[in-house]
Amino acid sequence: MNKLxxxxxxxxxxxxxxxxxxxxxxxxxNTKINYEKLSIxxxxxxxxxxxxxxxxxxxxxxxxxxxxxxxxxxxxxxxxIHLVNKTDYYSYSFQDFAGENxxxxxxxPNLCEKHGIKKNLINPIYLS
Numbered sequence: 056m057n058k059l060x061x062x063x064x065x066x067x068x069x070x071x072x073x074x075x076x077x078x079x080x081x082x083x084x085n086t087k088i089n090y091e092k093l094s095i096x097x098x099x100x101x102x103x104x105x106x107x108x109x110x111x112x113x114x115x116x117x118x119x120x121x122x123x124x125x126x127x128x129x130x131x132x133x134x135x136i137h138l139v140n141k142t143d144y145y146s147y148s149f150q151d152f153a154g155e156n157x158x159x160x161x162x163x164p165n166l167c168e169k170h171g172i173k174k175n176l177i178n179p180i181y182l183s
Contacts, residue, residue: 056112057106061115063126064129072106073164078161085122090125091128111140114142118177130177143175147163147172
């Protein structure tokens with residue numbers, strides 16, 4: 056079971072694959088060009104680890120607060136992946152985990168479960 060974490064709300068675009076044996080991550084610059092090709096960046100990252108969207112069982116996407124364009128594009132890409140592959144997705148915010156000591160990316164799936172983050176539900180938090 057492979058899990059994909061997408062965070063385009065922060066200063067960098069961040070992807071992480073959490074698998075049974077290994078975790079892999081990569082970052083990209085937060086630029087308009089990268090937002091426009093977000094699905095290509097994700098696909099290239101998955102391919103570099105011999106994976107494809109069909110081998111991802113769950114996706115965790117940061118819903119903010121943060122960059123409007125980054126949040127909007129990442130949520131759109133995740134919804135599209137869900138429509139095509141029926142992959143469950145979870146929309147988290149680091150604010151959901153207030154008071155937690157271990158809020159690093161590899162712990163996001165556990166924190167979502169602990170805090171009852173519902174799957175396939177998105178309520179974006181944009182910075183104004």
